[in-house]
Amino acid sequence: MIEILARDGLAREARWTCDGLSAVTPNILFLRSGGLPLFERGECYLSAGGPVGGRFTLSSGGSWFLEREASGPAPAIPAFPNVPSGLEARPGESFEAALEGFRRSGGPVLPVPGEFPERIEEALSELLLFPGALGGTLRPRGLAADLVRLKQAAGFGRLVYAPGLGDPAHIALLAYCGVDLLDSAPLLAAARLGVRLFPGWKAHAAEEGLCHCPACEGGALGPEAVYLHNCFAALSEVRTVRAAVRRGRLRELVEGRLSEAWQVSLLRHLDLHHHDFCERYFPVARPAAAGLDALGLASLSRPEVVRFRRRVLERYRRPPSSPVLLLLPCSARKPYSDSLSHRAFRAATDRAGNPGAVHEAVVTSPLGIVPLELDSIYPAGSYDVPVTGDWDETERRMVSGQLEHFVRRGGYSAVVCHLPGMDFLAGALPPGTVFTAGRRATSPASLSALSRALRPLSNENGRVGRREASRERFASLARFQFGPGGEALAERCEVRRRGIDLRVTDGQRTQLALLGRERGLLSLTMEGARRLLGRTAYEVEIGDFRPSGTVFAPGVVRAGADIRPGDEVLVTRGGELRGVGVALMSAAEMERAGRGGAVRMRHHVSTRGGGG
Amino acid sequence: MCGYHDEAAPASGEDLLHQFGEALQRRRGERIAKVYTSGSFFDDGEVPPGIRARILGELSGAFGRVVIESRPVFLTEGAVSDALSSCPGLEVALGLESASPRVLERSVRKGFTFSDYADGATLVRRLGGRVRTYLLLKPPFLTEREAVEDAVASALRAAPLSDTVSLNPVNVQRGTLVDRLWRRGLYRPPWLWSAAEALLRVRRGLGEAAPGARLVCAPSGAGRRRGPQNCGGCDASVLSALEEFSVSQDVLHLEKVLSAGCSCMPHWRQVLDAGAFAEIMQDALKPR
Structure with a gap:
């Protein structure tokens, strides 16, 4: 049985239970076989010689070519011809x-060697064993495509094992x-x-004083001690990765661990060529505590960032009564509107006499343009980026x-650019376009030039009017979150x-x-949800029951394709509103997964019948 | 594994005789003649029956021993007895490669089974000919451990049907599937230790009481990048032990070189131990 404990992108923390023993993933299967040193501190094992007492043990299938009977306790890997894809006779x-x-x-355990089909339906398989990943590290373009294909074929609620990989430097990326x-x-x-492995680097056994793990404490390192060191390093890295998944910080960890060219290539291929799948x-x-640290070039293409940029161009619409675009620099403090610099900009805009006609947008990396009313939306509300002034x-x-x-899409009547040192724009x-920033955006001269x-x-x-301006800004925000139909939420509303x-x-x-600052998204009341009913793609159609607490995946009939983990969703049945809550998984997972919470309800109609 | 698949050219019987005549001129005076067509000497399409008889007749007079090769399907009673009457004591080499049906089918793609081989070998010996059996050490997709196990098991099964069993460690020939695997970092040619250990185990397994066939191993490309290899430091001494054993059949040569060892020996042993996990492509485990 597989239980997903936490998700972060394609990665998850899961508990796999078989015959009363369980292992939490991501994890390393430590090899156990006669002749090989045994790492006794492991959490789970791959064994060619019986179970490791009390610990989760996967039994090796042994040789398919030699046709020896596989013996050993479940969960056993069946023997299979380990033939790389593309090299099969057929x-x-x-x-x-x-x-x-x-x-x-x-x-x-279902091994997936060679060419495998688009969908793998075998119901009992909980673990897909994918031997192709190991050789794939030499051709990252193919590996990215293979992993995406595998993930699609596997569906949800299955684990993936990549035999032969487990270098501490690779664990975070592979989990990702x-x-x-x-x-x-x-x-x-x-x-x-004689190579000692660390997350992100290597050292020879002879280099002393580098490590304080139990294996390295003895001084001179023989091959067995080096192996045990590598095991400690890998175990500690999988634990780090699991913690990062729980915190929503895996991408940051991955970017920090990139140390070999193929890893960078693999990440880039996923970002650039498989964005739509990964996103x-x-x-x-x-x-907000998770934040988003965009520290390197790789961050420019991370899925949440690209999605934000696309939605600003494709989904967002500016407040109609604010035809003057004011471009502002970002601030270290988030949301921007809390920062001293932005307070100064607001005061300067107020002094110009008609702030409602001015639409403020922040120019920033890696998000591009952030209309100011979206400044608490994730990741705009909590990202951080090194600012040096050099672009x-x-x-x-x-x-x-x-x-x-x-600018083209917004059809603005005028543009004021209050960005110092950004002539490249x-x-x-x-x-x-009027340029007002001078050399420093917050200098008195620049601010009065702005006014x-x-x-x-x-x-x-x-x-x-101030009220109308804030209503329109709220309409833009609701549209950004819920699509065009979201504007219905803003009709005659007060903010x-x-x-x-x-x-x-x-x-x-x-x-x-x-709009809670902590969440960075709009939370709806039942009244608010009623306004959106039938107008938004953020609807989850459930079976005929009255939800309370959590709606589980098997109860979901259909889910709007745009739904992502964390989204605010309407829960409906036959066009009738049954409640509103937070999506715990993406639409595809809600529809396909056989277990797991899909929507955590916030409000719902009475569970005793009747209706709200 | 075989690099000849794209080197065939059409040749008439006259062409063959001409080529044969040339070769004969250069090789007179040697003890053994091997006529390796890289195909089947008994295939009428390759070597017309009349030509076959003339070649064998000439060789029979000129050499102490004559060896030809063929796939078992061409070994008919008529063809074999004709050949043996032109060339008494003829040795027929059969490329069995492995006795395991799965290795034959999926790794070697041999196109015949062990029993096809056994029928052919039995026929040749019944009619008074000799049988030489070729086996591969480490065809593709097998781990080092599987390769050793497969070679040992195959040799033990083939030896009672053979006069000579020749173990051929695979080398990486251009344009082959093994070459593609090797280029992708998924194949390492076998260790010379593996060859030594396999021969030792087979020789012991056959026992002194039932000496069975001669075991020989003459690796080509040994110690080279694309050939069977150890660490580089001990390749020459293992290779010469293999040669000495092949000549004398005395296991002492193998025992000596294996017990002398080398600093790379624990490494090789661990590769064998880790090879118990056939789900891991061991050859691809190269720290970068």
Whole structure:
């Protein structure tokens, strides 16, 4: 039985239980066989010689070619022809043989060698063993495609084991790619050459004073001690990875662990060529404490960041009464509007006399353009990026492209650019753009230049009331979150700040939604949800029951394709609203998974019947 | 494994005789003649029956022993007895490669079974010919451990049907499937230790009471990048032990070299031990 404990993108922390023993993944299967040193501190084992007392043990299937009977306790790997894909006599032949072995074994492990089909339906398989990953590290483009294909074929609720991989430097990235189990074979192979492995680097056994693990404490290291060191390093790394998954910090860990060219290639291939597949797994909101640290170039293409940029261009629409675009620099403090610099900008805008006509947007890396009303939305509300004032060429191209599309799509009457030191943007801005920042955006001279520039531009089309301005901004935000239908939430609504939150009512006393700073997304009341019913793709159709607590995946009939973990969703039945809650998984997983919580309900109709 | 698959050229019977004549000129005076067609000497399509008889007749007079090779399917009673009457004592080499049906089918893609081989070998010996059996050490997809086990098991089964069993460690020939595996980092040619150990186990397994066939091993490309190899430091001494054993059949040569060992020997032993896990492509485990 597999229980998903936490998710972060394609990675998850899961508990696999078989015959009363369980292992938490991601994890390393330590090899146990006569003649090989045994690492006794492991959490789970791959054994060619009986179980390891009291610990989760996977039994090796042994040789398929030599046709010896596999013996050993479940869960046993059936023997299979370990033939790399593309080298089979007939494509799919090895997989067919593996499938036959799997069916005969009655165990939960299905090897997936050679060419495998688009969908793997074998119901009893809990673990897919994918031997192709090891050779794939030499051709990362193919490996990225294979891992995506495997993940698609595997569906949800199955684990993936990549035999022969388990170097501490690779664990975080492989977990990020959705691999749940690795083994200690590469730790042994490195030890044979006297190589001690660390997450991200290597050292020879002879280099002293580098490590304080129990294996290294004895001084001079023989091959066995080097192996044990490698085991400690790998075990500690899988624990680190699991903690990162729980915190929503795996991507940061992965970027920090990149130390070999193939790893960077693999990540880049996933980001650039498999974004649409990967993005579906990434949450739209994270606890503010998780944040998003965009420290290197790799961060520019991480799924949450690319999704945000795309939604700003494709889904977002500017407040109609604010035709003057004011481009502002980002601030270290998030949300921007809390920062001293942004308070100063707001004061300068106010002084120009008609702030409602001015639409503020922040130009930043890696998010491109952030309309100010989205500044608490994840990741805008909690990202961090090193600011040196120097823009790298890739960032420049990204920001310029984003800005150009944003301005064109927004149909603004005027653009004021209050960005110091960003001359490279000039080509992306329309003719007539007014530049006001001087050398420092917050200097008194720059701020008064800003007010002076805004005064005539913002007062061209009459005054925009504060209330109307904030209603329109809220409409844009609701649209960003819920799609075009989201604007219905803003009809005749009233928006009030309440502490650090934004509270939205129908203008009477009924609350519709709350924008909590901590969550970085709108939370709906039943009234708010009713306004969106039938208008948004964020609906989860359930079976005929009245939900309370948590809706589980088997109860889901259909889920809007855009739903991602963390999304606010309407829970419906036959067009009738049954409640509102937070998605715990993506739409695809809700529809396909056989178990696991799908929606954590926030509000629901009475469970006693009747209706709300 | 075989690099000849794209080197065939059409040849008439006259072409063959011409080629044979040339070769004969250069090789007169030697003791043994091996006519390796890289195909089947008994295939009428390759060597027409008349030509076959003339070649064998000439060789029979000129050499002490004559060896030809063939797939078992061409070993018909008529063809074999004709050949033996032109060339008494003829030795027929059969490329069995492995006695394991799965290795034959999926790894070697041999196209015949052990019993096809056994029928052919039995026929040749019944009619008074000699049988030489070729086996592979480490065809593709097998771990080092599986390779040793397969070679030992195969040799023990083939030896009673053979006069000579020749163990051929695989080398990486260009343009072959093994070459593709090797280039992808998924194949390492066998260790010379593996050859020595396999021969030792077979010789002991056959026992002195039932000496059975001669065991020989003459690895080609040994010690080279694409050939069977150890660490580089001990390759020459293991190779010469293999040669001395092949000549004398005395296991002492193998025992001596194996017990002398080398610093790479524990490494090789561990590769064998780790090879118990056939789900891991051991040859791909190269720390980078």
